[in-house]
Amino acid sequence: MTSSAPGVDLHGRSPWSVLPPLCLGFFMIMVDTTIVNIAVPTLQDVFDADLVTVGWVNSAYLLTFAVLLLVTGRLGDRFGPRPVFVAGLVVFTAASLACGLAGSVEVLIAARAVQGVGGALMTPQTMAMITRVFPPQKRGAALGVWGSVAGVATITGPVLGGVIVETIGWEWIFYVNIPVGVVALWLSLTRLPALPTHARTFDVPGVVLSVVGLSLLVFGLQEGPSYGWGTIVGPVTVPLVVGAGALVSAAFLLWQRHRGDDALLPLRLFAHRNFSLANVAGAAVSFAMTGIFFPFTLYLQQVLGLSPLHAALVGLPGSLISGVVAPFAGRLSDRVAGKWVVATGFSVLAVSIGILATQVQPDVEVWRLVVPMLGFGVGTGLVFSPLGNLATTGLDQRTAGAGAGAFNTNRQVGGVIGSAVVVALLTSRLAVTMPAAARDAAAGLPAELRTPFVDGFRQAAAAGLGSAGGGFDLPAGVPAEVAEQLRAAAQSAAGAGFAAAAGQTLGFTVLVLLLGAACAFAMRGGRPQHAAPAPDRDVSAAVG
Template sequence: MTAPGVDLQGRSPWSVLPPLCLGFFMIMVDTTIVNIAVPTLQAAFDASLTTVGWVNSAYLLTFAVLLLVTGRLGDRFGPRPVFLAGLVVFTLASLACGLAGTAGQLIAARAVQGVGGALMTPQTMAMITRVFPPQKRGAALGVWGSVAGVATITGPVLGGLLVETVGWEWIFFVNIPVGAVALWLAVRALPDLPTHDRTFDVPGVVLSVVGLGLLVFGLQEGATYEWGTIAGPVSVPLVIGAGALVTGAFVLWQRRLGESALLPLRLFVHRNFALANAAGAAVSFAMTGIFFPFTLYLQQVLGLSPLHAALVGLPGSLVSGVVAPFAGRLSDRVAGKWAVATGFSVLAVSIGVLATQVQPGVPLWRLVVPMLGFGVGTGLTFSPLGNLATTGLDQRTAGAGAGAFNTTRQVGGVIGSAVVVAVLTTRLATTMPAAARDAAAGLPADLREPFVEGVRQAAAAGLGAAGGVDVPDGVPPDAAAALRAAARAAVDAGFATAAAQTLAVTVGVLVLGALCAFAMRGHQPVPGVAPAARVADAAG
């Protein structure tokens, strides 16, 4: 059974999921797979950490900024051709990434890869929304959501394996056979859906790309420039402020155009769509806020290798992949808001428990258990949230709505990254000196103040520089050994405390997401009611 007006030539609507999920899997994996290879890329290109950081930033920037535009392209030209174009661009860009001879070439190829990902992502949700009937859509989005859960941890694990065995190039080359299979399946399985001939909002495209580009760049790279001057009179606050003004102009322009807009604002009249966008931003914020300090803690405090650190989260991600399809089916039978609210609540409790366990020398099982709860929470949240966001979309605006939903999720992740880095850095400047004062109690009196000051300066120098405190010349061997042991204890305790406090920030954001879920309308999906009718009912 398919949605009205869709001809699959006798095939089940489930036949469209394999190519959509394969493409979405590649996109999600490539948001995380590079992080594990950062030290290797620094050595391979003799590049600074800031330069290599742009290998990931370039991908995320083009990906996030273009989602609104590419969602509307799917409405104008059809999801199938736009998805196929994105798949080809993404796969060829992956080849270019693996063949890159300089850091600049790799960054440019990653930016193009982000364009391919942006072309594909809204079409996956829009195709599911338009092909599946309302009473089956939650189950389909459950499968789609499970792909995101599995991809979250597959990136770091797969990246660690490839980097340690065949080389960094293969974190990109691996996309080529996957992309080829996805392309073959897409050509065979994806239907040509009706398009809607209307003028394309060129000023809206320009305003959205410029506004979101400035906002995302400022938030994403603010910590790199210490939230100050970028070049000459240009500063991070100026860039963010300009982005906010241009984005405001974009909203006013969309309001003026009405139905012809790049992003029809009437979509947000539907309460569940508006709240699902806010909740989507909250869950992306939290996922970024969880993994950044937690991964650093696993490696810097517990001393795990990148691959072993990735494996700590593997059970939780596998649980998420199992739970998500069931949660999607559940949202077809009961009001999806309850699954989403439960998911956010489980996430908040799990991360709250995890924050209490982030300590030096903690047994790993005490970290794995709350991460299992994290997997349950993400599985309950992601799929029903996508269903709630798309339930009120009609055939004309499915792409625009999917683009908006994915844009808010990505921008939420960018904001989360910026806030978490700022909070962690700020807390380290306090927690490490405090831990140093405690550790200095066992040192000779004349070494205590220099020791505390050394730890303070090391913490202020950056996240990765806090592991070493110079031992002054002429210090006896016994005292030098005591200094090093105290420094290690201070760094471990201070970093663990700062990481736990940063995780607490994400708990607050998850509580806000739960409140958004509770505020959604609680009606159950009604079999046989067309999406357009539900939009009219919601608008009324």
């Protein structure tokens, strides 16, 4: 039986006994980052809302999740990982119930924001507890399991969401968390140890600066298309909001430098080359995962006409492969340099999504989409498992906990920014591709109808994603034969325009994945080094 790290009393149990509740809770958190995407068209119909508004159902969750991770890491340091994790489980499960009961899109967005708070309370405690409970020589394998949960859950979200939406209703993508949360709560109370705590002061100015800066950035990027990248209200414009977010974020970094080791984000951690590069790579893969699923699931349903269930099944083989590859990748990173595992994963992801982007066409056979998604599953399994280990390997035990908190924060920030940028990019590309596709489709129409046809699509695309597929209203008094010709042309233009925009957006995520691959290749090589563990009090002082 594997022994635990020095200073940790598990009452004779293996440290592996702490993983079930941690992984169950973490699985729920990560599934909920992608499970909503497959239900977006359904939520638009149910709440009669445009796509940018429904996009905030996901962005609100990602935003509150990301901006609170540093703070909740400090809460775990002060009160212990176990009680903070349990509190997060309760908040997350209760918020899931509120999501399912929501009677309006505004209530749903608010409940999702609270759900993000619960996720933020739990996540730093999962990685911190693994770091503190497992001895160094087993930590890579344990973090590999933890990382594989993130990869498998993220790619499983759309599959599970499609099955649920198609069979029992959209509300159950949230209700399903309730029994899982109850089981995870029982396991937490019976298996998680009470670890030593360390009283620290909170960096209140740092909290305010980080929350305000990131909120301004995400709001500007997410809502920019709906305001035409211009005026929001009075003198407030989208560029002004984004610029203010960038300035406040810069002020946050300067303040963190001033605070030193007492900062929410101790900047001296980034003096370690592999740690810095692993953080960039983590942000890149989270950005890309969001960027891939949002346009792809919309394309499957709105262009190919697949049901939510059938759309989800396109990703199922990749999900299964990811689940097989991820545990092996975690163990492999304990035996060889993890940088090569991660670099291979990023390369496979970039190639797979590059191929997928070329196959996104209005009349493509579905199997041509499934094949690159298999490669996507392999790449996801290779990247997520060892990346957490790479982020903390090389840091001494006094900074391992703080490193875990920073890594989780930067990874989630990548997802938040990815969600906002992809919505903005897809919207902006539709404004170009929809009129272009309409011009091509109008070539076969009567001359007097071509200009109104193209103008209708241009106005629909400019009005936002939600109406982009509508395109053209039939004029009164049009003969039945011409009306049928117009309908066929409109359907062709809508499919071609959306497919082109989705393919271009996927192409952009390939560039982000190549950045992640470059970071992995640039890491220092060599076999994993297992330093002697420091006393638990030193680790606990750094957690968060």
